[in-house]
Amino acid sequence: MPRRSTNDKLPILLPTGKQEDNFFELVHQVARLIPKGRVTSYGAIAACLGAKSSARMVGWAMNSSHQAKPKVPAHRVVNRNGMLSGKMHFSDPNKMQQLLEKEGLKVENDQVVDFPRYFWDPATAFKEKE
DNA sequence: ACGCTGACTATTA
DNA sequence: CTAATAGCCAGCG
Numbered sequence: 001m002p003r004r005s006t007n008d009k010l011p012i013l014l015p016t017g018k019q020e021d022n023f024f025e026l027v028h029q030v031a032r033l034i035p036k037g038r039v040t041s042y043g044a045i046a047a048c049l050g051a052k053s054s055a056r057m058v059g060w061a062m063n064s065s066h067q068a069k070p071k072v073p074a075h076r077v078v079n080r081n082g083m084l085s086g087k088m089h090f091s092d093p094n095k096m097q098q099l100l101e102k103e104g105l106k107v108e109n110d111q112v113v114d115f116p117r118y119f120w121d122p123a124t125a126f127k128e129k130e
Numbered sequence: 131a132c133g134c135t136g137a138c139t140a141t142t143a
Numbered sequence: 144c145t146a147a148t149a150g151c152c153a154g155c156g
Contacts, residue, residue: 042138043139046138052139053138053140053151054138055138055139056138056139056151057151058137058138059136059137060137060152060154063136077137079137084137085137085138086137088137090137132156133156134154134156135153135156138150139149140148140150141148141149141150143146143148
């Protein structure tokens with residue numbers, strides 16, 4: 001478990017105020033915020049947390065998401081190419097694609113079709129738009 | 131304690 | 144256009 005993220009403090013989230021050893025939590029929470037039928041990338045989440053350079057840590061955190069109490073839609077998190085890079089880490093490699101398709105997404109060759117169209121930026125959740 | 135690995139990304143050739 | 148390289152940082156041998 002990481003006790004702290006990397007650099008910068010987190011610009012947002014954690015109503016509780018905790019943020020140091022919550023790197024996993026942050027990633028998990030952001031992941032849960034992903035609307036059904038949408039996907040995001042590791043880098044987007046990392047950037048949202050202020051560690052855009054450490055997208056790997058996000059993926060690493062996702063690995064812990066399996067045991068997270070509330071369900072974490074890890075299947076909605078793909079890499080920058082829209083590829084289901086983490087599919088092999090699921091209970092069943094096919095499960096990720098099946099889940100995505102069930103949510104209305106199209107997946108071909110382990111890649112989300114029209115990815116930019118379904119891409120959801122976590123910052124949107126905090127932006128609140130105007 | 132040192133080095134390799136990895137659910138990534140951006141840059142350079 | 145695609146391919147290789149460098150950052151990134153915690154976990155594990």
